[in-house]
Amino acid sequence: MPSDPAARRLVLDLVAAASDLTLVVGPDGIVETVLANPQSGLAAHVGGWEGQPIESLFAAESWAKLSQRLATASGIQTLELNHAGPAEYEFPVRYAIRKWEGSGRVLLMGRDLRPLAEVQQQLVLAHRAIGRDHEAQRELETRYRVLMEENSFPLLIVSATTGRIVDLNSSAARLLGAPRNDLLNAAIAQEFDGRRRGELLETLSKYASNDTASFLDLNVRRTGQRVKINAKMFRASRDRLLLCRISLSESAQTQQSDRSAMLDSLFEKGIDGIVFLDGNGVIKAANEAFLNLTDSHSQSVVIDRSFSDFLSRGAVDLKVLMDNVKRVGHLRxxxxxxxxxxxxxxxVELSATLVLDRGKPLVAIIVRDSVVADSIVWPSAAADNEGLRNVMRLVGYSTLKDIVAETTEIIEKMCIEAALEMSGNNRAAAAELLSLSRQSLYVKLRKFGILNKATE
Structure with missing residues (x-):
């Protein structure tokens, strides 16, 4: 820094032009010079700073940081500080701090951070607004989906421009005989017999514009059911959309009602037990025949209980049952x-089938009383087992101990084959049925030569 006052002032003016706020602090901590860039708008805030202790110009936290830097800093140091004063104003400034060698003075060249802080505040507010809009959109989507799914009528939303299905509820998917994802964006004309795309859309649009409710009779291509459709038109996302409500025709409704009555009669009066389980194996419905098999006095002691409570092998039986039904769709x-x-x-003997009820999986189980002396299920080949015949030939030629040792291996092999047959060749489930680890089961499969058979 030049020693000549005029030259020093010129340098300070240049520094002030390059920064928003420049402070020169004397060795005693008193502000000697304050220069504010006219374009920064800080002149109104810094009036009267000259001659004030530097400590009085900063907030307490900022002064703590600045005093520490002044005591230890060498060279140019950068620090973000907040100015505060008796007028209750506060604004942030990023300072570059430089000591004047030999004079004890300190030069602080500052950049006003208020514009940056305002931009950051705007970004925060915009982010919050986006978050609120996103939550509101999710809430609307949830309400829309709940209204669609809980509506008892099959509903389709079809684009009047493209003729493709934009959305549908689960009831409509079941009525059309296909999964919902397969029907999305599919041409509606392809889901009904004997209708071309242009003709079907024109008819639906015509019915949608009528004040009176008009129905179009159609045959569903996949299921062959006779249905009737009425439509209402609305606009969304710059497209004309048709809200189509599908219902069974009178003859189909009568047929469905008769079938429901017959199924109800079978459930109530059937001689075999019938049980419906949810995806976790919890009983949701059971008929009178099942109550008789389990000696249960009423539905209340059965409903909402795990089916494993009624199985002799408990959770092991239920896991084998549910895993096979979910994997294959049925078990016999x-x-x-x-x-x-x-x-x-x-x-008992169980047969199970996986069904859907309003999009939720249910397992329907038929329970038959089985008059069997031994509950072990031997494989079909056991009746003609060469090993058993060989054991019988040993009688009179070998000791009982040797015969028992030979019989143990044969029975062990037959039990493994039975477990594999019961579990549908699911080795993990078979290991659980036999209370073996998977590694032990694999060792025995190789020992008896069953590994290749199980793979096939």
């Missing part, structure tokens, strides 16, 4: 035993 002739409410057991 699964032999096990049911526990009764009076500590008894009943040998």
């Amino acid at each position: 002739h699964y032999r096990t035993r049911l526990n009764t409410d009076y500590m008894g057991e009943v040998s």
